[in-house]
Amino acid sequence: MPARVANPATRPQPHRTAEAELTVVGADGRPLVDTEVTVEQTRHRFAFGNIGFDLIPLANGETTARPDSPFGGASPDQGEHLAALWLDLFNTATLPFYWAGFEPERGRPDTERLLRTAQWFQDRGCTVKGHPLAWHTLAPDWLRGLPTPEVAEVLRARIRREVSDFAGVVDTWDAINEVVIMHVFANEEHENAITRLCREQGRVPTVRLAVEEARAANPSATLLLNDFDLSADYERLIEDVLAAGVRIDALGLQTHMHQGYWGEENTLAMLDRFARFGLPLHLTETTLLSGDLMPPEIVDLNDYQVPSWPSTPEGEERQADEVVRHYRTLVSHPAVEAITYWGITDDGAWLGAPAGLVRADGTSKPAYEALRQLVKEEWWLPATTARTDGQGRVQVRGFLGDYRVTAAAGAGAVGLDRPGEVTAEVALEQP
Structure with missing residues (x-):
């Protein structure tokens, strides 16, 4: 079972949140197995606005x-x-x-x-x-x-x-x-x-x-x-x-x-x-x-x-x-x-x-x-650390938006764009 990264406040908003299974892969295209990664939200998909x-x-x-x-x-x-x-x-x-x-x-x-x-x-x-x-x-x-x-x-x-x-x-x-x-x-x-x-x-x-x-x-x-x-x-x-x-x-x-x-x-x-x-x-x-x-x-x-x-x-x-x-x-x-x-x-x-x-x-x-x-x-997932499983997977529950995944091998971005259960691959690149 992949490690779970979750914001506990997301559960009451099922139409605003995703249950994502992310497969983290390195620059060589292979999953990063049993690897410590940090997942953090960088932007809300919802438009929180003000006049400029x-x-x-x-x-x-x-x-x-x-x-x-x-x-x-x-x-x-x-x-x-x-x-x-x-x-x-x-x-x-x-x-x-x-x-x-x-x-x-x-x-x-x-x-x-x-x-x-x-x-x-x-x-x-x-x-x-x-x-x-x-x-x-x-x-x-x-x-x-x-x-x-x-x-x-x-x-x-x-x-x-x-x-x-x-x-x-x-x-x-x-x-x-x-x-x-x-x-x-x-x-x-x-x-x-x-x-x-x-x-x-x-x-x-x-x-x-x-x-x-x-x-x-x-x-x-x-x-x-x-x-x-x-x-x-x-x-x-x-x-x-x-x-x-x-x-x-x-x-x-x-x-x-x-x-x-x-x-x-x-x-x-x-x-x-x-x-x-x-x-x-x-x-x-x-x-x-x-x-x-x-x-x-x-x-x-x-x-x-x-x-x-x-x-x-x-x-x-x-x-x-x-x-x-x-x-x-x-x-x-x-x-x-x-x-x-x-x-x-x-x-x-x-x-x-x-x-x-x-x-x-x-x-x-x-x-x-x-x-x-x-x-x-x-309504925000701060930087949270977890370890991928034997297939390079980590589970993330959070509000719809943009997320950043980082590890020693580099960093990558992924968007949680629709509610419910989703799967995605995150390709890390060296800075």
Whole structure:
């Protein structure tokens, strides 16, 4: 019987774990019999993500904040510290492609800066996602003066350009964002051109435009329909989109819980409602507060404006508890493939809310430590030593992901890519 290397915390998650029998072979192709080997996990297959907005200056060697930045974000002098915390916990970065900020002047997109940032994350073993390609909010003002048919063509060209320019570095996109209200959205100053386009041509054709242009530019891309409205209205939109033959790769579900944690039962019920479409679920935008909760009567989270919104000791303990409960609930559901927490730090956080996992002064909140303990300790196989049997075999039980096997004869890598019982050969190479 081969020696077993196992993380005891993996058993309650059979859809997330593999029981692997690895045959370790040396450079000569023969099994390493009765040999001491070390097995360790190097990456989760599950996408544990966060936004990468705060690390754009670091990736570009910038030491001062851009006064015209539409993304907010932490002070550049915190970049190295935040990067260390970020990379120690997350493996998937969402970068901002809000059109108004990405191309404030027509024909002058911020491609090089975002491409350097995406490459910076990729070089550190992270998957990168772009958010979003089409959205009514933060559509550029210069688009408003164009007639609707031209708006459609300019949007098509924008999507083709971004998806093509970033192919191979950014291959996952929120193709279109918040379509449930896109056709009726208005602000106090003026109507944006994307809302006009959506109202005139319809929601499903607008989704088709975004998805099919992105697909044509990068056929291997993963394309999401993403929304904050998780009511039956979103379900009906998904039904209409799929019935029209538009191929969506995953459904994006936003869970900004500024007004309080939803609880396990409500969250699972929501996941079941969207899992019925048979598509992977990505929790694209998740927040839980470590300070006072937003009043329940607020309908649009953007309407809540306060001069100060601090993190509090009581709120931080609550946030830590709720983050762990929420992640356990999401990971327990077989349809969920990705969770993106919306912000590493309170410094420059969205809406000024204390939703980050790190305080504005750079110190970690209990929620960061609790989430790290869950993702990188409880759901992680550390370096563990075992001895192969008479056929060079060792058994490994762990969460799906990438693993490294080392011995005196060298090192090799293996991926545990599907749940259940698997067999694989690991060929060691001398360093």
